[in-house]
Amino acid sequence: MKKQAVALAAGLAAMSLAGAASAQEVVKIGHAAAVTGPVAYFGKDTENGARMAIEALNAKGVTIGGKKVSFQLMAEDDGGDPKQATSVAQKLADAKIHGMVGHETSGTTIPASKIYHTAGIPQISPSTTGPKYTQQGFNTTFRVVANDIQLGQALGRHAVGEMKARRVAVVDDRTAYGQGLALEFSRSLQKQGGTVVAKEFTHDKATDFSAIITRIRASKPDLVFFGGMSATAGPMLRQMKQLGMNVRMIGGDGICSDEIHKLSGGTMLDNQVVCAEAGGVQGEARAALDKFRADYRKRFGIDVQINAPYAYDAVMTMAEAMVKAGSYQPAKYLPVLAKIQYKGVTGPIAFDARGDIKDGTITLYTFKGGKRSLLTVTK
Missing domain, CATH: 3.40.50.2300 (Response regulator)
Structure with missing residues (x-):
């Protein structure tokens, strides 16, 4: 009987452990x-x-x-x-x-x-x-x-107020993100007194931008806005350099990664690119x-x-x-x-x-030595 009681107790303990495991x-x-x-x-x-x-x-x-x-x-x-x-x-x-x-x-x-x-x-x-x-x-x-409304407004204010740009060429990659941000940026730019001097589009898997860059260059912009990702913006910057166009670029969080410097083949200059990240904190x-x-x-x-x-x-x-x-x-x-x-x-x-x-906050960055450098946190 004693053996049976021990066996029963062991069985109940095992069941209890199994139950505890299954309870998680x-x-x-x-x-x-x-x-x-x-x-x-x-x-x-x-x-x-x-x-x-x-x-x-x-x-x-x-x-x-x-x-x-x-x-x-x-x-x-x-x-x-x-x-x-x-x-x-x-x-x-x-x-x-x-x-x-x-x-x-x-x-x-x-x-x-x-x-x-x-x-x-x-x-x-x-x-x-x-x-x-x-x-x-x-x-x-x-x-x-x-969201893009907040991002576009912040970028438009910065382009005119801090970068002193008045003539801006706008390019997007035809994605929902790229088109939406380009639209909101253009609205903000014009509200601040800037002018869109050229509108172009590419796609997110494009590799040749020579025709777009040639048309943009003819419009003599102070700044190029790009709505899209750094995988496209990086090669575009490299080809801009090859075609003798060293104008600055501004864009959203899609280009706000150190990868853009690598993707430009190292041709991106310090302070040439400004980007906005949809978020950010400051102080303590x-x-x-x-x-x-x-x-x-x-x-x-x-x-x-x-x-x-x-x-x-x-x-x-x-x-x-x-x-x-x-x-x-x-x-x-x-x-x-x-x-x-x-x-x-x-x-x-x-x-x-x-x-x-x-x-929601917006963080603006530029790039120095191929690395992001904080400019400001705003709303």
Whole structure:
């Protein structure tokens, strides 16, 4: 009888341990961006940022609704392609993810957002700036960066007020991001008293810009605005140099990476390029961001490109909403997320009625010695 009692106790203990293990439920967070192709360095950057948040949450240990949970990152490659992005979105929705961080560009995020909305999955983009993303009436869409209207206004003011440009040639890459930012910049420029002297467009996989540059050069601009990514802007700068056109360039966060210097073949001059990042902190708040950058370098052996800290904050904000709601089920924590107030490494995070970040900041940079150099943080 004694042996049977010991065996029974051992069995109950084993069952208890198994029960404890199964009690730790898995919260699945999706991430999608281009991790292959010409802008893979941007996509890998946000994926790394999201992964750091997942690791930090699991290291700390999180309890939601009285139950210990573990977080799992489900990362997908959308190739920067709208069709691939919708396919990835459906795959993640079918996998019953509990929250989505991504996508990377406006051209991929906007079509994918319809799928997440239909599935009722909250989505926070760490990098999408296209205004349309949060203008669709979806209660599931949020972003932790400023939008193109804010970016365009800041760039237009800086072009005229600080760079003293009056005649500007505008080029975009025909993507949703590039076109949208070019439109908002042009509006702001003209409001400040500047003139668009040439309008040209290319595409995001173009390699030859000689015809565009020749036409732009004939318009004698003080400045070239480029709406697109550094994978296109870098070679364009190199060809501008080859054609004897050393005019300055200004653009958004798509060209705000040190990669632009490499992609220009080293031809980019100091202070030749000014770019705006949709976010930023200053003063004492920079300490948390600087620590994140140091931790990122230690973890991955490379520097932050642009949006990794925003992806980190997107995951952390979502997790905070789950804890406060006492549930990681999308329908339960979504209303809490909409009203969240979270102090992130990128600054305070709260959303307006559309899902745009409140009081979004803009950081302006130039480049010196091939590295980004801070100019100012503005709104």
